[in-house]
Amino acid sequence: MLLFSCAGLHKTEDPVARSLEYQPWEDTPQPEGSAAYLGLGSYAKVLCTAIFESGREAKEAANNSGKIILAEEYHDEVAYQVNRERQQVVALLGDSLKRSATYHADQGCIIDRPGGLQFEPVRLKSGLPPADTQPWPMGDLVSPEGGYSRSLLDSALAAAFDSSSLTAAFLVIHKGEIILERYREGVDKDTQLESWSMGKSLTATLIGRLIHDGELSLDQKAPVKEWQTPGDPRSEITIRQLLQMSSGLRFPAHRDPEVKVPLAKLAHMYVYCDAINVFEFSVNRPLEFVPGTTGRYRNCDPLTLGYIVRNTVEAGQRNYWTWPQEALFDKIGIRRQLLETDPYGNFILTGFDYGTARNWGRLGLLYLQDGMWNGERLLPEGYAEFVSTPAASWERPIYGGLFWINGTGEINLPPDTYYMAGGGGQRTLICPSLDLVVVRMGHSEGAAFADTSLNQALGFIRQALE
Template sequence: ALLDQAANTFFSNDLDRRAAFIVVHRGRIIKEEYGSGAHADMQLESWSMGKSMTATFIGRLIQMGHLELWQPAPLPEWQYVPDDPRAEIRIADLLRMSSGLRFSGGGSTREQMAASYIPGEPDHGLGYSAPIDVFQFSVSRDAEHPPNTVGRYRNSDPWTLGYIVRRTVENELGEEYLTWPQREVFDKIGIRRFVAETDIYGNFILTGYNYGTARHWARLGQLYLQRGMWDGERLLPEEFVDFVQTPAPGWDEPIYGGQFWLNTADESGRGRRVPSLPTDAYNAAGAGDQYTYVIPSRDLVIIVMSHRGGGNMAPDRRTREHEALGLAVKAVDPGWNWR
């Protein structure tokens, strides 16, 4: 009954354009509903949940022995230039959105916007609107802050990680980059027909322009819930799974890990981004309310997805979404109380 109540709450207002609600407990789907014309086989706009996919590719290459979490980013554009401060940027710093690259976006000052690649235009969105090589664009930006000192949400860092993935797959493995994610990640965890669009240079964008079914994202969440194991095969190192859910020290608040958002709270219990979820919850997040929640303490993965475009969203949609999430947790843990 609580799961029905959770789903009904999530889908209660058509203005929200809710698409999918899935609850996975101990590896089994215990609730799955769709709305607004969506269905189980529909690839849905996933937006920045793709950042967590890029992180997963990095983790896979670390497990395969081709990269190390704490190594400086293996990029000739930074490593082969004498006294280039960017040579100090580590893979871990990029995962933490703490590279320090000069890259304008939300919260940038007027001066920072003036220093954009196109003055006045945010660098963060350029990969969606300009015919550019998003990887080269990112690594060509100079250093604004020392790495791991300033955390800010910028596409430069996942795009640079994507470049590292491409260079490693093509140059070290000698494999076809465009099919590598399917072979080494998706096939292994049962994802078929995930759509990842590229820029005109054939680089997976994965900060947007990617489309997965809700079940695809449930499988990704389950991989992390299982601490990088799938069917007896280790796909991601345990250290990596721990890292992505550990607060990044460069951020002002402990809300970001490694291409995943966190739900940590201070000693008084304040600060949780989703007050109806336990503090060990962490999640992939995309524009327009796309979320993959991993909740290790309750052996839960919860997927919520919505259609982003068009119309006005109901003003209380976030409240109802959080209520639905809390009810889903309470369904497996009757003692859970967040109010």
């Protein structure tokens, strides 16, 4: 009897241990394949999108973007073949190891798998009139803005486009109007650029649309069917905790001090490297921490939210692939935003998303306006405050609701600044006190210099606004 009571107490008071009863670690999906094999998959995918969606020259894209996950030891050995007829990129290491990715139009490039896609690609069409017939921000007609020091703005551009940073786009929006804009050679306002984890903030926005429409709520238990077995402690995870990356799910990443394996072999990065069902891979995890107690940057939480978005949208008899365009993008002037999928049709918005600088600027404006657009509320009142408030589960005041926060002053803007951020120095900065949105996009090989050049540029921007 005593043993029975102790077992019951253990099961009640230790959610982490109890989660292993419902999701044993030996039954939890793990990265499969060598680091070379997996890195090659990401290389083929990134290069494929750069060529067939962004319109970049293959050699330039391979040098400046393709190797972001591929282990450095393979950088000089990797080769590629571009099949323009099939719209496919094949990446090779030696004579025996190769991976490929194929372009599927509005679902972008997808890593190839035996048996092909497990869904039928869908063509997307914006319901908006041509952008060149509509004024900003619903269109692309921009009137020159005066009243700013030209020399300071030029200095900002010079800093932003420091040659080492590989900046591709720089956009400044003040009081709702574009006051500064420039692009790297070969890039323009219509170029869909690698955005990486800025897509996490897009996931927060899609969740916000569903909350606004009454289909979800912040503090409800996450509707994940895999967690609903009676007694499963994961059933206590809430939407809020997923947005604040504090679900507690075990999802190894390179930031873990004990991790000694190659980047591509970690769950956090594996979702970019293989032709898997990323939602299934993410939700079938045991706990590492008690939900809501520990904030850490992991792809499993936004991917679980993506799973919830798909299930909620499809439960309402809507088309999952067209819904973002209809429910969000068309409403704020975005005619095309590439949301790439896995072979099962799941959006990989943790990193495989591409947008123009102006698109990200529009999303920044939506938050600057507390979710209002042309008199219509698109996000719940106060949702912008929620995503920009430091999550209590994080040790430092740097993360909110799938948005980063300038709580430690790393960004050269006032403390109320919050932002979307992605690998390679992608940034969409939102500063309410200055009525300012700044977008900086670039290629991953310049990432080490991106923050320095951006902060220098922001210094000149702040002077120009005085």
